[in-house]
Amino acid sequence: MEPVVLRNGLVxxxxxxxxxxxLVVDGRIAAVGTGVGRDVPSGCRExxxxxxxxxxxxxxxxTHLREPGDxxxxxxxxxxxxxxxGGFTAVLAMPNTEPALDNVALVTYVLDQxxxxxxxxxxxxxxxxxxxGERLAPMAELAALGVRLFTDDGVGVQNAAVMRRALSYxxxxxxxxxxxxxxxxxxxxxxxxxxxxxSRLGLIGRPAVAEEIMVARDLALLRVTxxxxxFLHLSTARSLDLVARARAEGLRVSCEVAPHHFTxxxxxxxxxxxxxxxxxxxxxxxxxDAVRRALREGTVDAVATDHAPHAxxxxxxxxxxxxxxxxxxxxxxxxxxxxxxAGECDPQRFFAVLSRNPATIAGLRxxxxxxxxxxxxxxxxxxxxxxxxxxxxxxxxxxxxNLQSLASNSPYLGxxxxxxxxxxxxNGAVVVDGGSLS
Amino acid sequence: MIDSIRGRSLMTLHDxxxxxxxxxxxxxxxxxxxxxxxxxxxxxxxxxxxxxxxYEESTRTRLSFExxxxxxSADVLSLAVASSSVKKGESLRDTIATIDALGIDAVxxxxxxxxxxxxVSRYVxxxxxxxxxxxxxxHPTQGLLDVFTIRQVLAERRGVSAIDSGSSVFxxxxxxxxxxxxxxxxxxxxxxxxxxxxxxxxxxxxxTLLPVDISxxxxxxxxDFDDAIEWADVIxxxxxxxxxxxxxxxxSVSEYTAxxxxxxxxxxxxxxxxxxxxxxxxxxxxxxDSSVADLPAAIIERQxxxxxxxxxxxxxxxxxxxxxxx
Numbered sequence: 001m002e003p004v005v006l007r008n009g010l011v012x013x014x015x016x017x018x019x020x021x022x023l024v025v026d027g028r029i030a031a032v033g034t035g036v037g038r039d040v041p042s043g044c045r046e047x048x049x050x051x052x053x054x055x056x057x058x059x060x061x062x063t064h065l066r067e068p069g070d071x072x073x074x075x076x077x078x079x080x081x082x083x084x085x086g087g088f089t090a091v092l093a094m095p096n097t098e099p100a101l102d103n104v105a106l107v108t109y110v111l112d113q114x115x116x117x118x119x120x121x122x123x124x125x126x127x128x129x130x131x132x133g134e135r136l137a138p139m140a141e142l143a144a145l146g147v148r149l150f151t152d153d154g155v156g157v158q159n160a161a162v163m164r165r166a167l168s169y170x171x172x173x174x175x176x177x178x179x180x181x182x183x184x185x186x187x188x189x190x191x192x193x194x195x196x197x198x199s200r201l202g203l204i205g206r207p208a209v210a211e212e213i214m215v216a217r218d219l220a221l222l223r224v225t226x227x228x229x230x231f232l233h234l235s236t237a238r239s240l241d242l243v244a245r246a247r248a249e250g251l252r253v254s255c256e257v258a259p260h261h262f263t264x265x266x267x268x269x270x271x272x273x274x275x276x277x278x279x280x281x282x283x284x285x286x287x288x289d290a291v292r293r294a295l296r297e298g299t300v301d302a303v304a305t306d307h308a309p310h311a312x313x314x315x316x317x318x319x320x321x322x323x324x325x326x327x328x329x330x331x332x333x334x335x336x337x338x339x340x341x342a343g344e345c346d347p348q349r350f351f352a353v354l355s356r357n358p359a360t361i362a363g364l365r366x367x368x369x370x371x372x373x374x375x376x377x378x379x380x381x382x383x384x385x386x387x388x389x390x391x392x393x394x395x396x397x398x399x400x401x402n403l404q405s406l407a408s409n410s411p412y413l414g415x416x417x418x419x420x421x422x423x424x425x426x427n428g429a430v431v432v433d434g435g436s437l438s
Numbered sequence: 439m440i441d442s443i444r445g446r447s448l449m450t451l452h453d454x455x456x457x458x459x460x461x462x463x464x465x466x467x468x469x470x471x472x473x474x475x476x477x478x479x480x481x482x483x484x485x486x487x488x489x490x491x492x493y494e495e496s497t498r499t500r501l502s503f504e505x506x507x508x509x510x511s512a513d514v515l516s517l518a519v520a521s522s523s524v525k526k527g528e529s530l531r532d533t534i535a536t537i538d539a540l541g542i543d544a545v546x547x548x549x550x551x552x553x554x555x556x557x558v559s560r561y562v563x564x565x566x567x568x569x570x571x572x573x574x575x576x577h578p579t580q581g582l583l584d585v586f587t588i589r590q591v592l593a594e595r596r597g598v599s600a601i602d603s604g605s606s607v608f609x610x611x612x613x614x615x616x617x618x619x620x621x622x623x624x625x626x627x628x629x630x631x632x633x634x635x636x637x638x639x640x641x642x643x644x645x646t647l648l649p650v651d652i653s654x655x656x657x658x659x660x661x662d663f664d665d666a667i668e669w670a671d672v673i674x675x676x677x678x679x680x681x682x683x684x685x686x687x688x689x690s691v692s693e694y695t696a697x698x699x700x701x702x703x704x705x706x707x708x709x710x711x712x713x714x715x716x717x718x719x720x721x722x723x724x725x726x727d728s729s730v731a732d733l734p735a736a737i738i739e740r741q742x743x744x745x746x747x748x749x750x751x752x753x754x755x756x757x758x759x760x761x762x763x764x
Contacts, residue, residue: 199649200452202552202575202623207650272553273560316531318551320573 001026001428003041006390009049011380012347014356022054024386027374027428032381047423047433049390055351056377057089057387057424058333059358061178061256062153062232062304064325065091065121067113068106069098073407074309076110079329080117082307082404084431086329087354087421089387090120090376092362095131096154102126102137107145118431119424120373120387122362124149127166127177133157136166143173148363151178153232154279156214158184163218167227176254176361178230179218181239182280186210191320193266193281201270203320206281208236215239219246219253228252230361233306235261235280237290244299254361256304259335260326262291264411274315274322275411278308281324292339295353302358305332309407327410331399333391335412337419345393345419355389374427386428395420404437444759447567448752449555450576451630456605459634463586464601466744466751472509473747482754483512489537490516492548492570493530498718499570499579502745503546503753510750512757515542530554531561538562544757546570552623566756574621574682580717581627583748585635587741588672591713608635614666615639615657616698617676617725618647618684624717625676629657640666644698646687663698664707672713675700675725691724700726705733713737 006022011032021036022029023044040046060083066074074082076093083091093110095101101110107123114121125142129135131152139150150170156179157163163179170177187206192198194205215231219242222229234240234255243255260278265288268276276282283291294300308325315322336354337345359365359377367375367385374385397420399412424432431438439455440446443462451459472480488507492500507514515537528536530549537545544566547555552573559567571577585608592607593600613632619625619641632639639657641648652659660666667673678684678694688694695701700714705727708714714726714736722728731738 194650196651196654199651199655200626202573202626204574205650272556313529316529318530318549318557319553320551 003044004047004430005040005044006047006049006054009052009054009390012053012055012351013379017347022380024428027386029382029384029386051394052422053347053391053393055380055389056355057389058087058354059362059364059376060088060091060305061302061358061362062306063091063093064308065093066309072311074405076113076121077117078406080119080121081437082329083119084424084437085404087333087389087391087424088119088329089426090122090364090373092122092124092149094153095124095126100126100131102129104141107142107147119426122364122373123147124151127152127157133159133162136169139169139175140173143175149176149178153180155184156180156182160217164221164225167221167225171225171227176228176230178232180232181211181214183210183213191277192269193283195284197266211236211280212238215242219251222251231255233258233280235283236287240290240294240299254301256302257291257295257300258304258306259328259332262288262295262339263335272319274319275409277319277322277324278326279324295339302361303332303336303353305329309405310409312408315409327405327407330403331412331417333421334417334419337393342418386425388425389421390423391419392422393419443755446756447559448578448756449569451578451581451627454634456634459631460605462582462751463589465755466586466747467601469747469750479509479511481511482758483510486512486543486757487541488512488514489542489545490514491545493519494548494550496548498742498745503570503749506746506749506753510753534558534561538565544568568752568756571623575623577623577627579749579752580624581631583741583744584628584715585631586748587737587744591737605635608637611637612669612671613637613639614642614670615674616642616663618678619643620647620649621679621682621684622676628674642666644688667704667707670712675716678721678724695724699724700730702727702729705730715741
């Protein structure tokens with residue numbers, strides 16, 4: 001493995017930042033400092049990081065890789081390439097594949113495929129068998145494979161007794177559950193946010209209350225179980241308010257928001273373009289503002305993409321019939337930078353929500369041999385694994401259609417973005433340089 | 439807002455001005471006369487091709503659109519969805535592309551999904567798309583024929599010609615819409631048409647059959663049908679849409695009829711001049727008592743026969759009429 005030096009970037013630490021060179025040798029950070037650059041090993045690859053931020057690689061808590069089951073939309077390999085271009089060094093593969101990742105054989109399959117992918121791939125296991133919301137999946141067996149997060153994402157666990165049982169079972173295992181909060185009875189058949197616009201468009205709504213009711217229910221269950229819970233893609237002002245209060249109360253909660261929920265509002269659905277169909281749906285302007293505020297001010301732990309590829313012909317269906325979901329990996333960092341204020345963006349907060357916090361929630365901070373992955377989301381200091389990203393906050397670029405993802409259902413194509421991933425290094429190897437895959 | 443549908447697709451009445459609506463009504467009025475001729479045909483759309491594409495069952499809308507196109511001398515391509523490649527899984531996009539490849543000027547589309555007409559218009563931007571009902575969203579020609587029918591009747595009563603009356607009969611006209619607004623594309627188009635023409639609209643429905651945030655609509659909600667019966671100059675009844683599960687939104691059909699049906703006893707409280715309308719097909723005994731449908735003030739059959747001139751006007755204006763230069 002060739003040594004690499006990242007020259008002259010602003011190295012971002014959890015509590016500060018400073019200009020420095022970063023030398024990575026044999027997969028690990030060997031030196032950080034201003035003098036490093038002059039004293040590098042022979043054959044060392046040079047990457048100019050002038051005017052760029054250098055920090056721990058991003059970690060996506062919420063990636064739909066579609067394999068097994070829908071390899072026309074995405075594969076583990078293609079999704080990992082999209083992640084790399086987006087600056088992610090690790091992704092957490094969601095278990096709503098076909099069949100669902102609810103047993104040792106399937107999780108092992110994804111981990112094996114993942115070990116050959118361009119970024120580290122960890123797996124979230126299903127909470128219930130087949131994600132049916134009835135019987136618990138073998139969480140202890142999956143935890144032994146290194147699974148640290150469990151979710152039935154795509155749907156929430158509807159039955160409160162089953163959810164309570166899952167939380168009680170998970171707590172002593174030291175694993176965390178993650179919930180897609182939407183009450184299915186309230187959101188059934190809906191295809192956009194419920195409100196004046198959905199009424200006018202004649203589209204059945206998925207109301208904010210469907211999300212909030214499940215957030216409130218799960219917080220009540222945390223009180224009686226003492227378990228840890230992560231809320232996926234929260235999208236309403238009241239949901240975030242509930243989480244902030246639960247945290248103040250001392251409950252073990254974390255939450256993520258998705259870029260589309262802080263960049264797009266429900267008005268995008270007015271032309272019935274299914275690129276804008278997603279669950280939970282794009283919300284009111286008021287909710288978008290609240291999500292953005294919570295992202296800046298700290299209620300939100302992590303930005304997670306909810307990268308959800310779909311084959312083009314399926315997104316071409318009428319709005320109410322098209323599948324929900326949009327791509328996220330390749331544009332998430334730029335959208336987060338913009339939402340955090342672009343030129344005003346605090347680099348510590350940027351790396352906290354894209355790297356350190358999600359790595360902690362996913363259990364990816366420490367090096368692990370089973371599954372094989374390096375440490376992610378750590379400080380840029382000697383001895384840490386070489387999972388790094390170089391982000392250029394000054395670049396303006398247009399989101400274009402030659403994506404790494406096999407699918408193209410991104411609502412951002414053609415949009416001008418601010419800030420761009422220049423280089424991604426996974427376990428010491430440069431996989432993206434100059435914004436493209438090596 | 440749109441001042442004229444000339445040379446445009448017609449997806450919704452929501453963005454039409456009073457002038458745009460009146461233009462359609464006046465054009466339709468001029469086509470009524472064709473109906474009385476022995477040879478019921480004018481050459482306005484000679485050589486033009488209109489495709490009729492109905493993904494949902496329909497009797498009156500389909501028949502009246504196709505009749506209207508033929509009276510204008512257009513060639514009609516009628517796709518029977520049930521016996522076409524759609525059954526073999528062909529997507530809306532591919533079906534439209536196939537029809538377009540045969541060379542068409544306009545497509546009349548009925549589809550179960552809201553927004554389908556708008557989507558089709560994105561696929562074939564050079565073709566005029568006429569929405570013949572999309573999901574719960576809009577049914578523009580029904581809205582137009584309803585106001586057309588009201589204008590005809592009220593102008594006759596006043597002894598003036600409908601065209602000369604413009605939109606005057608709607609000024610301050612009190613319209614009460616009753617029933618399943620939530621699932622009704624007719625209600626959405628009707629309300630848009632009434633509001634564009636200056637009528638006052640009230641809505642009476644069980645709480646479960648009102649759209650959320652109806653408070654943002656330009657209508658007044660009345661909780662009790664009985665409170666508004668004498669108020670109304672026009673009562674527009676809506677069909678309880680069993681096929682969209684509407685019957686699970688009320689405890690029972692009989693309770694619906696008892697609270698929001700135009701029963702014989704409620705009909706006795708009507709002012710004799712109050713017009714009674716229904717877009718059909720009626721559930722007799724549910725939305726209205728069978729005897730009510732036969733009252734002189736019930737203009738339900740007239741709504742049906744006006745379907746042809748209104749659809750002639752829409753086809754003519756959207757396809758053939760030159761855009762006026764401002």
